Amino acid sequence: MIRAWLLALLLFVSPAWAISDPSEALADPAQEARAVEIGKQLRCLVCQNESIEDSGADLARDLRKIVRQHVVAGESEAEITAWMVKRYGDFVRLKPPLNLLTLLLWGSPLVALLIGGLTVLGLRRSSTSTPAPLSEAEKRRLSSLMEP
Amino acid sequence: MNRRLLLAIPFGVAAVGGVGFYSILRAMQSGQFDPRGVPSQLIDKPLPEFVLPGFGRAEVVARKAPVVINFFASWCVPCIEEAPVLAALQKSGVPIWGIAYKDKQAATDLFLKRRGNPYAQLARDEDGRVGIEWGVTGVPETYLIDAQGIVRWRFTGPLSNNAARGLSQMMGRT
Structure with a gap:
């Protein structure tokens, strides 16, 4: 019974739309999908870990509107991103481009892998190295100890 | 070892x-x-083209002298904190032009009446589009434009006394 109730309650759950106001969306679903796709890659400058599609900030709403205007004008994603970067810099892109400034950022997984790999290699070598063979004196002492 | x-x-x-x-x-x-x-992104770049009720790029460039441009709004709490700093800066002879960002005219007027008006010129960016052209992310935000119309400096958030002092020094140099 409880399960049935819970299932019934699920009927009332509405999906979390990226934008809060349906009037923002473009009439053409294909264009709207493109605008969402582009907006998801752009950082909201106010709440900085959200994309402009996810953010409720005023500035994000304005930027969503601009993205949609440009989509309707038939611009490509690269053109729209360039428009944003010109005003807000590479920081507006949630996926920063690879350049001299971001080299360390993009290279950090490789650096971490390298450090980890070298550590593992070093530990392995030290643990699997075979002990030095016994010297003559040690051999003699061993055999004398082993004698009944 | x-x-x-x-x-x-x-x-x-x-x-x-x-x-x-x-x-x-x-x-x-x-x-x-x-x-x-x-x-x-504007530092050391020419001011973007803009026309607003009040003033536009043309008026700023026509001065042929450095000017401080300050984005503010009546609804912005840090702007209240900034008001006395701007007032002191204006009194020391630094020309400050204001752009009311996403604000209703009546509200702006009331704000300036209450907190003092340090602005020699006032423009209104009611829909915030010019703010986006400048790369404004919030108010207050302050820019220094040199005599050639090149943006030399920007400060986000309320101007501190320290920043205002630095600004006056820069005004002397540009």
Whole structure:
């Protein structure tokens, strides 16, 4: 019974739309999908870990509107991103481009892998190295100890 | 010897980290570094084209003298904090032009009446589009435009007394 109730309650759950106001969306679903796709890659400058599609900030709403205007004008994603970067810099892109400034950022997984790999290699070598063979004196002492 | 050197590595890392954090915190305290700050794309670039009720790029460039441009709004709490700093700056002879960002005219007028009006010229960016052209991320935001119409400096958030002092010095140089 409880399960049935819970299932019934699920009927009332509405999906979390990226934008809060349906009037923002473009009439053409294909264009709207493109605008969402582009907006998801752009950082909201106010709440900085959200994309402009996810953010409720005023500035994000304005930027969503601009993205949609440009989509309707038939611009490509690269053109729209360039428009944003010109005003807000590479920081507006949630996926920063690879350049001299971001080299360390993009290279950090490789650096971490390298450090980890070298550590593992070093530990392995030290643990699997075979002990030095016994010297003559040690051999003699061993055999004398082993004698009944 | 070798082992001792190895032991020194963690201490070295901690020392470097400590110095780094200390300098970051110092810079944050003095307002020279804002971890959430978005670097302005306008620095050392000509002012973008804009026309607003009040003034536009043409009026700014026609002055042929450096000017401070301040984005503000009546609904912005840090702008209240900034008001006395701007007033002092204006009194010291620095020309300040204001752009009311996403604000209703009546509200702006009331704000200026209550907090004082440091602006020699006032423009209105009611829909915030010009703000986006400038790369404004919030109010208040302050720009220094030199005599050639090139943006030389930007400050986000309420101007501190320190920043205002630096601004007056820069005005003398540009």
